[in-house]
Amino acid sequence: MDVRVVLADDEPVIRAGVRAILAADRGIEVVGEAADGRAAVELVRRHRPAVALLDIRMPGLDGLGAADEIRRVAPGTAVLIMTTFDEDAYVTRALHGGASGFLLKTGDPRELILGVRAAADGGAYLSPPVAQRVLKQLGGQRRQIAAQQRIEVLSDREREVLALVGAGMSNAEIARTLHVVEGTVKAYVSAILNRLGVKNRVQAAILAHEAGLVTR
Template sequence: MIRVLLADDEPLMRVGIRTILSSDPGITVVAEASDGREAAELAGRHRPDVALLDIQMPGTDGFTAITLIRRASPATTVAMLTTFSRDEYVSRALDDGASGFLLKAAAPRELITGVRAVAEGGAFLSPKVTRRVITGFRNRRENRAHPAHERISALSPRERQVLALLGAGLSNAEIARELHLVEDTVKTHVSAVYARIGVKNRVQAAIIAHDTGLSADR
């Protein structure tokens, strides 16, 4: 069962999202919050698999909540749910460590798919923003001092395999099956890869894998 924390300052929006998520028998909303600080407190208490956060909330916004939730419940994956798809919103959310970015105007099935994807250790971006995000990260990275090839030079052979599979879009469970490892070991490798190449989520890691030509030989 995927346990979800939902944070949105509009009660009717929370009702609608909860109704959509509850239509999937494998998802349950375990807590609801109206601002980011409350969401972090509830995350520490309930330890949800996924925190689904609105960006614009009074008091503590969704961006600040990402950091607070990661401190309160490190195993909780964060996805942003918003009306807006502005480039700076998407980039900031991913930079801060969110693994998903969904639009409130998306179809119900897309919302469920996104929650399932991030809960399984993957990443999910609304199709309407995916191309803009990838282009934005590539443009920004071209201006950085260390090229992508230098950033992966410190990776071990196993970590390179993991990065290549991240680039192919595999979840942690799929990587575990591919490499004949237990999922907890894969999570450890993924965390090590993030730290060594200086990224915070699977989207950024996948772009580096693509830019360096790492291929998952499957």
């Protein structure tokens, strides 16, 4: 099945470049393009794509604002934020706003395909420079203690699943690792998100790192 994508960027040249990169993967189809956040939200509402790939800076409603709207009108659509800006404030707001990933336009073009594929599969993707910044921010004993206290509500099996989510595994990969069916993993992940009060897998993965569950 094709991964359907809505692409939004106010620069036609950038849209053309991103579209060309995604076209290299025959399993990815761009079903709509927009030059601003409001139009992107409407395209998502109409097409219900697996992934919305949004520039962070656009006229009117920016990418972060569009991500908030998309989460309300189409919660089944994963949002990836792409930008040339990697300031901590953008990264923090994007991730805590429920985005499934953060991509730098200046990064390896293959990251676009990897990010779209990961998000469509229910996972998350951060450009390596962004991941390094995020992980660096996870340090600190107080943060770790707080995270460990939060995950005390989880069963041993749920913590095991959370650790694998934190390692970046998809539901299918977790199922193979634990020798269970994928539907069981989906149920565990849903229960984990509810128990921890987090919005998506990205936030759960961050919490897994903070709590020291991820060892690789």
